[in-house]
Amino acid sequence: MHDFTPISALIGGALIGLASVWLLAANGRIAGVSSILHGVFSPPEARQGLHDAQWRAWFISGLLLAGLAWQAAGAPVPLRAGFPLGWAAAAGLLVGFGTRMSGGCTSGHGVCGLGRLSARSLVAVIVFMAAGMVAAYVTRHVLGVAS
Amino acid sequence: MNALASALGAGFLFGIGLWVSGMANPKKVLGFLDVTGDWDASLMLVMGGAVAVTLAGFKIYKTKIPMPTRADIDFPLAAGAAIFGIGWGIAGYCPGPAITAASTLSTESIVFVGAMIAGGYLHRLLDKAATR
Numbered sequence: 491m492h493d494f495t496p497i498s499a500l501i502g503g504a505l506i507g508l509a510s511v512w513l514l515a516a517n518g519r520i521a522g523v524s525s526i527l528h529g530v531f532s533p534p535e536a537r538q539g540l541h542d543a544q545w546r547a548w549f550i551s552g553l554l555l556a557g558l559a560w561q562a563a564g565a566p567v568p569l570r571a572g573f574p575l576g577w578a579a580a581a582g583l584l585v586g587f588g589t590r591m592s593g594g595c596t597s598g599h600g601v602c603g604l605g606r607l608s609a610r611s612l613v614a615v616i617v618f619m620a621a622g623m624v625a626a627y628v629t630r631h632v633l634g635v636a637s
Numbered sequence: 638m639n640a641l642a643s644a645l646g647a648g649f650l651f652g653i654g655l656w657v658s659g660m661a662n663p664k665k666v667l668g669f670l671d672v673t674g675d676w677d678a679s680l681m682l683v684m685g686g687a688v689a690v691t692l693a694g695f696k697i698y699k700t701k702i703p704m705p706t707r708a709d710i711d712f713p714l715a716a717g718a719a720i721f722g723i724g725w726g727i728a729g730y731c732p733g734p735a736i737t738a739a740s741t742l743s744t745e746s747i748v749f750v751g752a753m754i755a756g757g758y759l760h761r762l763l764d765k766a767a768t769r
Contacts, residue, residue: 500682504689505657506687512650513647514695517644523731531754549645553740570745580752582735583752591760613718621726627672
């Protein structure tokens, strides 16, 4: 386990948790990134109140700005080379479809769902972790994709 | 503070957390998901650190702010989580990290985010067709 980075993992995790508590306290919203993203593109009749698409777009902009600030600060940006774009597209489709079907992702079901002790979210987390482990194994070691 | 400013600030802090923790690096995520070989347990601690904070923080606000109420464990929950997990394990991106990684303008992250939006749209179309 020579890549193990416990300190930065815990600090980064705590920041993610703080951001989630902040969004709940200030906006009364759950920081589930998949729901926030797809809500930006939902039709007007599915929106929850005035400015529903706006706050979502601002949260997503914050995520993007964080990446720009990280790069501007000269912090290391690990870029992966050679991952096939067809696989990236297929994986993105599955992630977009699956998170809408189950109503959350690593943040909505994971960070926030577990934080509010939701059994529904716990089931989702166990299933997507297990599926992720199987898929990572198959992609790398059976299909031989350079991920 | 107005709602748009706090949404921007929370998104920014969330994003910084993703970079600090290593979640924005798909190879690190896959180092966790691929348990064979040189396993990297770091992401367990990312989730642990985040949930420790939300457990404490949500406790303060749950009496004042309405929380999601659904408690049923149904087929779409499990099947959707499995579909999501498969995509996550293939590419090493879940939604938050993919979006913040797209700020690097790497082709794979932009393709992934575009496909992710399309996947959500596809789900809405199928869901609408099924409930009609």
